[in-house]
Amino acid sequence: DSGVTQTPKHLITATGQRVTLRCSPRSEDLSVYWYQQSLDQGLQFLIHYYNGEERAKGNILERFSAQQFPDLHSELNLSSLELGDSALYFCASSANPGPLNTGELFFGEGSRLTVL
Amino acid sequence: AQSVSQHNHHVILSEAASLELGCNYSYGGTVNLFWYVQYPGQHLQLLLKYFSGDPLVKGIKGFEAEFIKSKFSFNLRKPSVQWSDTAEYFCAVNAGGSSNTGKLIFGQGTTLQVKP
Numbered sequence: 001d002s003g004v005t006q007t008p009k010h011l012i013t014a015t016g017q018r019v020t021l022r023c024s025p026r027s028e029d030l031s032v033y034w035y036q037q038s039l040d041q042g043l044q045f046l047i048h049y050y051n052g053e054e055r056a057k058g059n060i061l062e063r064f065s066a067q068q069f070p071d072l073h074s075e076l077n078l079s080s081l082e083l084g085d086s087a088l089y090f091c092a093s094s095a096n097p098g099p100l101n102t103g104e105l106f107f108g109e110g111s112r113l114t115v116l
Numbered sequence: 117a118q119s120v121s122q123h124n125h126h127v128i129l130s131e132a133a134s135l136e137l138g139c140n141y142s143y144g145g146t147v148n149l150f151w152y153v154q155y156p157g158q159h160l161q162l163l164l165k166y167f168s169g170d171p172l173v174k175g176i177k178g179f180e181a182e183f184i185k186s187k188f189s190f191n192l193r194k195p196s197v198q199w200s201d202t203a204e205y206f207c208a209v210n211a212g213g214s215s216n217t218g219k220l221i222f223g224q225g226t227t228l229q230v231k232p
Contacts (some may be wrong), residue, residue, distance in 0.1 A: 002159060031218055043206060043222040056219050090160070094218050103148045103167075103210040104219050107160040 003027070006091050006108035007015055014087040014116055021111045025093030026061055031055075032074040033094070033105060038087040046089075049074055081115045088112050118143040120209050122223035129197050130231050136228050137192040139181075139207030148191040150208040150220065153183055160206065166190065177201070197232045 003026035012109075013019055025032050034046040045058035049068035060066075063081075068074040078085060089112075092105035123138040141147060149169040152160040164175025171183040181192045190207060207223040 002161070005189055033219065035222075042159075042224040043219065045219055050218075058219070086202075092160075103220055104150070104162055104165060105160075105220055106162075107152075109159045 002091050002106040002108065004091060004106050004108035006089075006111050008111055009109065010112045010114075011116065012114045013081060015081055015083060017115075018077065019081065019093075021076040021078070021089050021113075023074045023076070023091030023093075023108060025074070025091070026106055027051055029093035029095055029106070030072065030073070031094045033092045034060075034074070034076050035090040035092065036087045037090060038111070041087075043090075046076070059087065078113070083115050084111055085105050086115045102107075118147075118209055118211065118221045120207050120221055120223035122205075122207050122226050125224065125227045126227045126229070128229045128231065129145055131199055132196045133230075135192070135194040135201070135228070137205055137207075137228070139190045139192065140188050141190065141207075141209045141221060142188065143209060143211065147209050147211060149181075149183060150210075151175065151179070151190075151192050152206045152208060152222075154204045154206065154225075156203065162207075163192070181209045197228070197230050199230045201226060201228060202230045214217075 005024040028045045030051045036044045046060040048056040066076045083106045088110045090110045119142045121140045150165045151163040154160045166173045166183045174180045205226045208220040
């Protein structure tokens with residue numbers, strides 16, 4: 001158990017719909033990262049939040065957005081869903097970024113999204 | 117931009133065979149290097165990491181990796197694999213030192229299948 005909690009574990013929805021994925025990081029971690037894992041793209045970095053503020057963006061579509069709340073949990077919002085958005089979405093957390101952080105990420109079990 | 121390349125996409129071995137998975141990265145500065153493993157249906161777990169010191173790093177479950185700076189490589193090895201090592205293996209890199217943002221860049225992954 002990594003200490004990172006993601007809900008829901010599975011989600012099936014239709015094209016055009018909107019879903020929200022939730023992540024609770026380890027209790028001591030301020031950083032939350034979202035990754036998308038698909039068969040053709042592998043593990044793609046989407047976005048990083050640190051203590052409520054966006055720190056870095058990766059290959060995140062404009063239809064997707066995220067936020068981190070004061071209690072440090074994070075939500076990834078996916079809207080106008082397309083078939084190609086079907087993937088496993090991982091959340092990960094880590095301690096403070098900076099020179100002393102080796103970057104080890106602790107991953108949740110993922111939310112598997114199926115868009116029909 | 118950082119990138120990671122894993123040469124073997126799918127490896128099939130018999131139990132007790134030796135394993136070496138290749139990983140090369142592209143980044144000109146100081147790096148931290150990681151190998152993660154994803155067992156079927158589970159989240160990513162850290163196998164081992166390198167951030168400084170001895171370039172030969174030992175991880176969990178008998179795995180080790182060697183950082184060869186001149187070759188930009190961080191190959192994963194295990195002298196004798198077991199059926200339980202069947203999983204997907206990911207090499208990852210992030211910028212080290214003051215450039216570290218915490219964001220990990222992953223390779224495409226290597227699926228290892230160990231036959232009993």
